[in-house]
Amino acid sequence: MPGASGVDTTAGREGDKMRTRMGLLVAAALMAGSCAEEAPAGPPFRTDTSVRMLMANMVDPAADLLWDAVGTVIDETGETRWEPETEEDWLQVRLGAMAIAETANLLMMDGRARDQEQWIEMSQGMADAAMLAFAAAEAEDAEEIFDLGETVYNSCNACHGVYWIDDADRGRAVTPEP
Numbered sequence: 001m002p003g004a005s006g007v008d009t010t011a012g013r014e015g016d017k018m019r020t021r022m023g024l025l026v027a028a029a030l031m032a033g034s035c036a037e038e039a040p041a042g043p044p045f046r047t048d049t050s051v052r053m054l055m056a057n058m059v060d061p062a063a064d065l066l067w068d069a070v071g072t073v074i075d076e077t078g079e080t081r082w083e084p085e086t087e088e089d090w091l092q093v094r095l096g097a098m099a100i101a102e103t104a105n106l107l108m109m110d111g112r113a114r115d116q117e118q119w120i121e122m123s124q125g126m127a128d129a130a131m132l133a134f135a136a137a138e139a140e141d142a143e144e145i146f147d148l149g150e151t152v153y154n155s156c157n158a159c160h161g162v163y164w165i166d167d168a169d170r171g172r173a174v175t176p177e178p
């Protein structure tokens with residue numbers, strides 16, 4: 001006999017169906033969402049500049065700003081020592097250190113990274129060394145810049161020893177390409 005409870009039951013069943021449909025919709029929306037997350041996202045970075053071009057035109061000139069900043073030459077006329085003096089000189093050292101550190105990020109980008117382990121570690125090693133040099137440049141500590149020049153040099157060599165191989169011309173003087 002149809003009564004209030006019967007109507008309630010029907011309404012309840014309709015409600016269940018509704019909830020089920022809603023549930024499916026929510027699930028579909030979630031799946032669509034997770035698919036969208038898997039698609040490549042982020043800014044349209046360009047990586048058509050090769051590792052080699054970055055090395056020749058950015059990393060190497062930047063390292064020279066660091067390595068040439070402090071030095072000593074001893075010859076028959078005696079000892080000549082130089083270090084950054086003006087604010088302009090120090091800015092060049094900071095520029096060099098900062099450019100090396102940031103190039104590490106460029107080297108780690110998809111399309112440039114040769115693998116996801118050692119390459120990444122070595123890029124980070126270079127960035128760490130460069131940021132130490134940056135701090136020394138901020139402190140205008142010439143002695144420290146000289147010492148850290150070697151630390152940076154070692155970070156370059158560590159990677160070259162593993163990835164810059166099978167190149168007969170390795171070690172040649174670099175002529176920057178456009």
Ligand code: HEC
Nearest residue numbers: 051052055056059060063122123126155156159163164174
């Ligand atoms: C994460 C790895 C890595 C680090 C760190 C690295 N390099 Fe390189 N470098 C390479 C590779 C790889 C090549 C060879 C080019 C190639 O195979 O694409 C290269 C080549 C070069 C070249 C030759 C470019 C040419 O014209 O052929 C120079 C110069 C150079 N690197 C300088 C440096 C200096 C200076 C540093 C440190 C301040 C440094 N690199 C740090 C990976 C690295």
